[in-house]
Amino acid sequence: MARLNMLLFLVTVALTVVAMIDCLATDRTRVQHFPRNAWLVLIVLCPVAGAVAWFRAGRVGAGERTILSGQTSDWTVAPGRAAPIGPDDDPEFLRLLAEAIRNR
Structure with a gap:
């Protein structure tokens, strides 16, 4: 059980770090719905939900x-x-x- 908890923790941390790096690296003109700083706060305060929201709605994707x-x-x-x-x-x-x- 401890290994599963550690794995879930590491996946959450990795998802949060990747979302933060992507948010910081995304061009300012491609960020939508909220300012970049608000997205970063959301990603940090709600790691899983904030990261998923960033990847789904926070940036303009191709197409x-x-x-x-x-x-x-x-x-x-x-x-x-x-x-x-x-x-x-x-x-x-x-x-x-x-x-x-x-x-x-």
Whole structure:
């Protein structure tokens, strides 16, 4: 039982440390919902819940559409739609390419 408690403690500490480092390393423009200092306090005071909340809602991830300071970034897409991985996966690009080849 003591080993299980020690393992749970170490997992909690590791999760908290990783969440704090990620919060500090994340660009200020990608932090959302709360200021960075509030996220750090939440992560420290509620280690598991704060860390999970940070990873789920605290930062803008790739593929999410979020308005930051009145602007949308070019790399975001609407929710529910996967971003094209390459130009050959983008139907708009393929349409323009076929049109350019026809007009040669």
